[in-house]
Amino acid sequence: MKITTFDPMIATTDADPVIEVFRELGFERTHTVEANDGLKDLERFRMKNSGGYHVDIAQIADLPRDISLIRMNVSNLDEAFEFLTARGSRMARHEAAKDTVRTGSSKFNIMVSPSGFPINITQHIKKDS
Secondary structure, eight states: OOEEEEEEEEEESOHHHHHHHHHHTTOEEEEEEEEEESSSSEEEEEEEOTTSOEEEEEEETTOSSOEEEEEEEESOHHHHHHHHHHTTOEESSOGGGOSOEEESSEEEEEEEOTTSOEEEEEEEOOOOO
16 A cells, blocks of 8 residues: 555534634645535645645534544555455444545545544545646
8 A cells, every 4th residue: 555645634513713723833725625526515625834744624514523533645545445444444434425535636535443543545536637
């Protein structure tokens, strides 16, 4: 499994106060992604500071509580999914919503490790030139 990036992620129902804290810490918002299928009302923000550190902030309307997780960008989502499930991880979402979430530029699954730690595995989709 090839990991291309590894960042902390904060999932919340209200991203604005979280974004403001990171702005005050010297981070700038570099881009925004909205899901166009799979999850309703999802926006994700990438924050970066001058030292090159990143944090992703996801605003999810129907989230029962805020969570912190690791986001791993991978070169092959299926391979990463198989790697994690072979080691006891499972999908975080309920049975009716176990499909991979697809945005215009990526696809992802949120997994939960056997110890309960959430991991978001994401593969970026390269557009044909």
